[in-house]
Amino acid sequence: MSKETQITRLIEDNPFVDVAAYLFLEDIADKQGPAGMNNYLVSLANSLARSMPEEEYKTWEEFRSALASNRSILTTFEDVVLPTENCIVTTKCPFGRGWTEYTKRIGNFAKVHTDVAEYYNTTVKPSVVDTQCIIHQTFRSAAAERIKVGGKRVKYAQVAAVSEYGVRKIVPEEWLPILLNTAKISRTELNMILRNNSCVWVLYTE
Amino acid sequence: MLDIALVSLIQDMSEKAGVEGTIQYWLRVGENLARRMGKEAYMGWPSFNVALREGRTAFSIEGDVSALTDLAITDVDGDVVGYIYALKRCVFQPTILRIRYSVGELPKADRQVAEEYNNTVRNSAVCNFCVIHQKFREEVAKNITVADQVLECYQLANRGFLGDTKTDEAALKKIGVNPEYVRSLLRNYACVYAMLMKGARLKGEEGSR
Numbered sequence: 339m340s341k342e343t344q345i346t347r348l349i350e351d352n353p354f355v356d357v358a359a360y361l362f363l364e365d366i367a368d369k370q371g372p373a374g375m376n377n378y379l380v381s382l383a384n385s386l387a388r389s390m391p392e393e394e395y396k397t398w399e400e401f402r403s404a405l406a407s408n409r410s411i412l413t414t415f416e417d418v419v420l421p422t423e424n425c426i427v428t429t430k431c432p433f434g435r436g437w438t439e440y441t442k443r444i445g446n447f448a449k450v451h452t453d454v455a456e457y458y459n460t461t462v463k464p465s466v467v468d469t470q471c472i473i474h475q476t477f478r479s480a481a482a483e484r485i486k487v488g489g490k491r492v493k494y495a496q497v498a499a500v501s502e503y504g505v506r507k508i509v510p511e512e513w514l515p516i517l518l519n520t521a522k523i524s525r526t527e528l529n530m531i532l533r534n535n536s537c538v539w540v541l542y543t544e
Numbered sequence: 545m546l547d548i549a550l551v552s553l554i555q556d557m558s559e560k561a562g563v564e565g566t567i568q569y570w571l572r573v574g575e576n577l578a579r580r581m582g583k584e585a586y587m588g589w590p591s592f593n594v595a596l597r598e599g600r601t602a603f604s605i606e607g608d609v610s611a612l613t614d615l616a617i618t619d620v621d622g623d624v625v626g627y628i629y630a631l632k633r634c635v636f637q638p639t640i641l642r643i644r645y646s647v648g649e650l651p652k653a654d655r656q657v658a659e660e661y662n663n664t665v666r667n668s669a670v671c672n673f674c675v676i677h678q679k680f681r682e683e684v685a686k687n688i689t690v691a692d693q694v695l696e697c698y699q700l701a702n703r704g705f706l707g708d709t710k711t712d713e714a715a716l717k718k719i720g721v722n723p724e725y726v727r728s729l730l731r732n733y734a735c736v737y738a739m740l741m742k743g744a745r746l747k748g749e750e751g752s753r
Contacts, residue, residue, distance in 0.1 A: 351546075352606075354635040355635055355636060357577060357605065383549060470546070477549070
């Protein structure tokens with residue numbers, strides 16, 4: 339692990355900033371409704387990805403090594419394990435700390451976070467549990483676009499997510515066979531992974 | 545991750561809504577956060593200071609706050625009406641460091657928002673996040689009573705990530721504390737503020753009347 343990565347791992351975000359960010363998003367929802375908040379979340383995630391440097395790797399193995407050691411922009415904010423060539427498993431949701439601080443200091447997570455998720459699931463892609471997943475999955479998609487392996491752009495697809503409070507969202511049944519095939523895991527293995535991890539996704543090149 | 549995503553949005557927001565728009569958003573966030581935390585009541589200053597030390601007050605979300613009990617604020621009768629508090633590390637500092645090691649640099653809007661706030665609202669911000677944070681403190685104080693007296697908060701001094709400082713000389717004069725002493729506190733703390741009972745008749749005010 340590089341010195342920079344070690345430093346980043348050591349620094350924990352301050353709960354004040356996290357909770358303030360949630361309230362900022364709720365303020366947006368109050369004024370612009372679920373559609374407006376959804377647009378903000380997508381814009382926020384895309385801005386973040388755009389502000390990070392592009393990456394290129396010679397081989398898939400080199401890319402996997404960067405992912406596993408948090409050197410890639412895709413894993414800057416999360417710790418992952420890579421059970422197969424293309425399957426990535428996030429062990430702990432990077433939003434977990436913020437959510438925990440929110441529920442500890444403010445109370446129940448505002449309903450608008452799941453309302454907006456429903457809007458996203460209906461209008462964009464049925465893959466999120468709450469607003470945190472919208473940011474995270476949009477970021478991953480935009481960040482993957484900034485990475486080339488062997489000269490080819492990396493593609494991202496979400497398989498399943500489990501929220502900090504245990505709610506699962508697996509992509510629709512008809513999408514699963516092709517995604518599990520890309521991930522090279524079985525349905526049983528997916529359920530085993532979801533028991534004690536937070537997110538399963540795939541990366542590939544065309 | 546959310547903190548860094550939010551910061552990356554500041555530039556976009558400031559370009560679309562102007563830095564004034566961002567300030568309005570931030571002030572509302574600070575106010576909402578304080579409102580959502582609810583009200584608190586304490587028998588007296590010792591119970592408030594113990595609650596603060598044990599992380600039970602709304603202020604505890606800031607992190608490591610010390611009640612400087614050697615700096616009690618007294619009124620014209622010599623009664624203790626408040627204390628000075630000091631925050632060890634700016635709430636925004638971890639995010640600044642995380643941005644440094646993930647994105648690379650802070651958006652320029654960070655400085656622009658702080659400068660606009662200093663010019664148009666109050667000359668007390670060392671970064672854009674001071675706007676949320678100082679508003680939060682002001683509003684939280686209004687939700688707390690000590691010995692049935694509502695509190696008010698005065699921002700006294702703060703130090704930014706790059707070492708720049710802001711000191712509110714008028715507030716220090718009001719509570720009767722030497723500015724040099726508060727500046728020396730900034731060597732060990734990032735932010736210094738006073739909490740006192742609203743409407744207290746202070747010695748500093750008597751002198752200026």
